[in-house]
Amino acid sequence: MTAETGSRFASGTFTPAPGRGRLGHMLLTHARVETALTLRHGEQVLLTLLIPLALLVGLTLLDVLPLGAPDGAARVDWVAPRILALAVMSSAFTGQAIALGFDRRYGVLKRLAATALPRWLLVAGRLLAALVVVVLQVAVLGGVAALLGWSPSASGLLAGAVLLVVGTLAFGALGVLLGGALRAEAVLALANIVWFVLLLAGGILLAPAALPGVVGDLVRLLPSGALAEGLRAALTDGAFTPAPVLVLLAWAVAAGALATRTTRLA
Numbered sequence: 001m002t003a004e005t006g007s008r009f010a011s012g013t014f015t016p017a018p019g020r021g022r023l024g025h026m027l028l029t030h031a032r033v034e035t036a037l038t039l040r041h042g043e044q045v046l047l048t049l050l051i052p053l054a055l056l057v058g059l060t061l062l063d064v065l066p067l068g069a070p071d072g073a074a075r076v077d078w079v080a081p082r083i084l085a086l087a088v089m090s091s092a093f094t095g096q097a098i099a100l101g102f103d104r105r106y107g108v109l110k111r112l113a114a115t116a117l118p119r120w121l122l123v124a125g126r127l128l129a130a131l132v133v134v135v136l137q138v139a140v141l142g143g144v145a146a147l148l149g150w151s152p153s154a155s156g157l158l159a160g161a162v163l164l165v166v167g168t169l170a171f172g173a174l175g176v177l178l179g180g181a182l183r184a185e186a187v188l189a190l191a192n193i194v195w196f197v198l199l200l201a202g203g204i205l206l207a208p209a210a211l212p213g214v215v216g217d218l219v220r221l222l223p224s225g226a227l228a229e230g231l232r233a234a235l236t237d238g239a240f241t242p243a244p245v246l247v248l249l250a251w252a253v254a255a256g257a258l259a260t261r262t263t264r265l266a
Contacts, residue, residue: 023118023121026116026117026121027121027124027125027128028128030117030121030122030125031124031125031126031128031129031132032129033125034099034125034126034128034129035129035132035133037099038091038095038099038129038133039133039136041099044091044095044099047090047091047094047095047195048087048090048091048095048133048137049087049136049137049140049141051086051090052083052086052087052090052137052141053140053141053144055079055083055086055205056079056080056083056141056144056145056148057144057148059075059079059083059205060075060076060079060080060145060148061148063075074149074150076145076148076149076150077150077151077152077235077236078207078232078236079145080141080142080145080150080152080235081152081160081228081231081232081234081235081236082204082205082207082228082231082232083141083145084137084138084141084142084164084231085167085204085224085227085228085231086199086204086228087134087137087138087141088134088137088164088167088168088171088227089167089171089195089198089199089204089223089224089227090195091130091133091134091137091168092127092130092134092167092168092169092170092171092172092175093171093172093174093175093178093191093194093195094175094191094192094194094195095130095133095175096126096130096171096172096175096176096179097174097175097176097178097179097187097191098179098184098187098188098191099126099179100126100175100176100179100180100187101178101179101180101182101183101184101186101187101188101191102184102187102188104179104180104184104264104265104266105183105184105266107266109122109265109266110265110266113265123176123259126172126176127168127169127172130168130171130172130175131165131168134164134168138164152235152236153234153235153236153237153238154238155238156233156234156235156236156237156238156239156240157234157235159230159234159239159240160231160234160235162245163227163230163231163234163244163245163248164231166245166248166249166252167223167226167227167230167248169248169252170223170227170248170249170251170252170255171223172252173251173252173253173255173256173259174223174251174255175191176255176256176259176263177255177256177258177259177262177263178190178191178194179191180259180262180263180264181259181262181263181264198222198224199224201219202219202222202224202225203219203220203222203224203225203226203228203229204224204225204228207228207229207232208220208225208229220243220244220247221247223247223248223251226243226244226247226248227244227248229244230243230244230245230248
């Protein structure tokens, strides 16, 4: 021991001092790993990109569903915002729920919880990874839609970006709620069922205006209907209405609060 400090080792022996890293650095590292794992998973890529891409091309070129577009309006202007909403739902909800469910099954969360990563950062890293995937989806789907003749309203681009972020948070919170509470097999089945139900009857393929009476009003209160209608209004009409954002925020807060009580590490 040194006389000055009473320590077994002289000052400066261990440099840098061991300890937890900066929260910002840990968040970015965790998000980068989650993003890489998502993009390497073939089934995830199929769900989050190829299916929306096929629907974008098919619904634009084929008149098979009532989109609620006025006469003379380009179909792609009404299809593209809804497909972007589908892409957000696919990556932030279904993909995240399934990944979280199987991470719990294989003990990944237990091991991560034993590190210096705070529990909130584990969730934040997943949500940030979902945002990165959404950005990639928007770039690819928007580019293909532009080739099909899509020209989104310039005045609605900022509103569209806000809706995409809030929608990702809402669906991400719902994904954590589902994936953190049920067994992996149940999550896999239920997440895909919910995806199909919201795709067909949640305001994405069928506009709320095409649904009868009170059903259309209820669909607007679903996260899928709110996001699809909000994006359509912003990117097609250049209009921003607060109702879809409020609906998405309500879902995000409610699902996030419930997830903090029900999410298990195994």
